[in-house]
Amino acid sequence: MDEQRFLRMKAGLERNGVTVWTNDASQEDLDELGAYASTSPDGRNINLGTRMPPSASAFFEEIIHVTQIKNLPEELRTLSYLASHLTAFEIKAKEKVLRNSKAYGLTDSEIEELKESLRRYRSGK
Secondary structure, three states, X not given: OOHHHHHXXXXXXXXXXXXXXXXXXXXXXXXXXXXXXXXXXXXXXXXOOOOOOOXXXXXXXXXXXXXHHHOOOHHHOOHXXXXXXXXXXXXXXXXXXXXXXXXXXXXXXXXXXXHHHHHHHHHOO
């Protein structure tokens, strides 16, 4: 992802109350989860670790997750609810990123990785 675009989008998210974590401690959290990026259960934090700038597909997917969470009733914004619906959230976010891949500026390799990840989520593997 283009660094200037990332910084503009990050600033926009932060103006809207979403913190974007990009440091060594947040990378350790991702490593423990085995994740490339993550969004907090309350939708107020995106953890991108130390991969700067992140891939466009990863960043846009996390932005979609923020919206998914914010669209939930307050009482469902819990780790247990989100964990039990993780596959559905992941599939919907990946489908949206793929549909908008040109607008989001995804590379061919990002598109292929996203398609493979989506295939794995759909098959339950």
